[in-house]
Amino acid sequence: MSVLLFRQRSLVLPLQSLLRTYSTHSNIPDFSKPSTLGQPHFLSHPHIVRKNEVTPGISLSEYKSRRARLMARLPESSMVVSVAASVKYMSGEIFYKFRQSSDFWYLTGFQEPESAVILESTSGGCKTTLFCRGRDSSKEKWEGPQTDFETAASVFGADDVQPIDEFPSVLKSLSGYYSYVYADSTNSSKRGRQTKSILRYLTSPSSSRNEYDGIIDALPSAKRKSLAAELAAMRAIKSEAEQRVMREAADISGRAHAKSMRFTRSGMSESAVAAHFEYLCALAGSQRPAYVPVVASGANALIIHYTANDQIIRDDELILIDAGCEYNGYASDITRTYPANGTFTGPQRDLYAAVLSAQKALISRCSESAQLSLDALHRESCSLLRVELNQLGFSLSAGDLERELYPHYLSHPIGIDLHESKHFQRGVPLVSGMVVTIEPGIYVPPTPLFPKHFHNLGIRIEDEVLIQKDHPIILSVAAPKEIADVEGACKGSIGLEPY
Ligand SMILES: [Mn+2]
Missing domain, CATH: 3.40.350.10 (Creatinase/prolidase N-terminal domain)
Structure with a gap:
């Protein structure tokens, strides 16, 4: 299903955004220059702000x-x-x-x-x-x-x-x-x-x-x-207008993720991928990155907030990109992990599939009727990941998962601020209109405690989820995450327009 969605979106949306950015000749509406206000307004910036x-x-x-x-x-x-x-x-x-x-x-x-x-x-x-x-x-x-x-x-x-x-x-x-x-x-x-x-x-x-x-x-x-x-x-409950802006912000970031997969080549610096991502977001109208992006190749992905982004990408490595734009006042926040050369190795694929399976199961529980809090979902993420890792041959002792392999929290609310969590009650069930991230990850340090073929792999998959009464809506759907879609985006075989 996500392949189909991705095809449709990638064909339609870039054309719209190009028209918005480059409309010329008789399409340009009347407007005054310079503006008479200290910010965009319909009379001076009709391409950004609508009447009313x-x-x-x-x-x-x-x-x-x-x-x-x-x-x-x-x-x-x-x-x-x-x-x-x-x-x-x-x-x-x-x-x-x-x-x-x-x-x-x-x-x-x-x-x-x-x-x-x-x-x-x-x-x-x-x-x-x-x-x-x-x-x-x-x-x-x-x-x-x-x-x-x-x-x-x-x-x-x-x-x-x-x-x-x-x-x-x-x-x-x-x-x-x-x-x-x-x-x-x-x-x-x-x-x-x-x-x-x-x-x-x-x-x-x-x-x-x-x-x-x-x-x-x-x-x-x-x-x-x-x-x-x-x-x-x-602010925790987003209005319909806010939901629309957040969907647009996530679309811009999601498309930039897909194109950055296509752009990445081994031998390139992580900073080139970061620059490409930020360029695509800015071109689509984003005012600024919502945070310093993480572009972590290979073992750098084990550093949760890796932002140096200055090493060379090797052919057999995974790239973890945690990046999102701010658009019209709202943040977006998406993480994807993909192979530099476009094809997952066996262990990379197995570990990726484990994280993806847990992530999808968690998203399916993101509804008001499920009556789950972020704390409950986080506990759920630990048990889901534990089951997945056991199936892959890990033998986990108490605390291994939370201390070593998955040391961060599952989620945070997002909106005008990237982390709208200072006063957010993590113990209270989610309700319709909230937008939260769902971002489980596994980061395997090179110690004899864990199977050798998974050493130095770091994988996180993060989506933004809008809570509805009986079902979740994934706002960040433009970023590929199924294995076939990710490999397709890396190789350019999914309907991305050429550069
Ligand atoms: Mn996040």
Whole structure:
């Protein structure tokens, strides 16, 4: 079945994406240049954003309903504060491409730095106050357009828009008025507690962001609540529009996986395969990789987060690629393992078939009606892999599997963030609308404990699965994974268009 699906998709989708990217002559719709907003908009970027959409694929009414649903979850007399990400620097004044903070983006769709939002409950629903930079011709001459206050109000559905400089004082006065303030300190990352004082010292004491952290940190603990925990519960369930964007992101990554199999040759550097994958994703419209890709040949695959990607691929090796793009605000995450020369050896094929069999059995249990949690699925993955390995002649002692051969967890939720798991409850059964990865793997170290012909093989197969009531939907179906499909994609015998 997957061969058939793959054929159909590969014939139809690339043509569509080419038309989208290269439409010429009379097909080009009218649009203004440069844009008058600080981000893509229908009037300037009709090839990316449709009418009535705030960000690609997500409408204004969806953003408004997210804010209203959030306020409806919270107790009376609550306010919500969320701030934009700050620009990060590679060295000196050399900045990285900006990426908006996920929660702020989920609530507003606003893509400029130096902005913030405050939400308040009203009798009619929710009052949205957006804070942003507004127009600044001297800055815009260098950095490009910034959205003006009036346009921001209409495009993002804000009831009020104010200069970002006003944000600290407005926040201070409103936080005195409400009983609960749902917010997250921008210093509350894993290492944030230790680095906080250093950060304060290094950054300008007058910036809105520092004042924000100061105000939030000074709130009494009974008043201050975690916004991230509330939004995690909402973000875990994807709307139909989000599901469509995630399907597109997974399609782009899945097709790039198939073509990277075809592209790979022994003698090539792992970095060439990584570059090819990223090029294909960017060409299809992806804004950035969702994470640093893993392109691990041979024994490098035993390093779970191998990202050096700088060794030469040998003829008889397997390549493990864990790579996915971010597309229109949503991450994708796919792993495939394939033979460099297009044909699995006997042991490679046996071990691959074992992991694939477990992976497919696990995916078939990904539905709301199965009432399984991620923890339950992970336990299931251990027992399935143990049975498979025993059939291949492994004699496993207690702990061998979890400690040596399969040292990672089966799954994580995915969406705007690659790992949406910080507040995700792994012990609670999955429900419709969740998207999780299913990624069992086996990595055999060269020790006498394990059969010699499997030594130094590392295999992981990872799909993104959308949970439905009675069945799973595999979003990453464009990436081949059946043995015949993988070998076919490597050799180019499945309907891939020629280069
Ligand atoms: Mn993953």
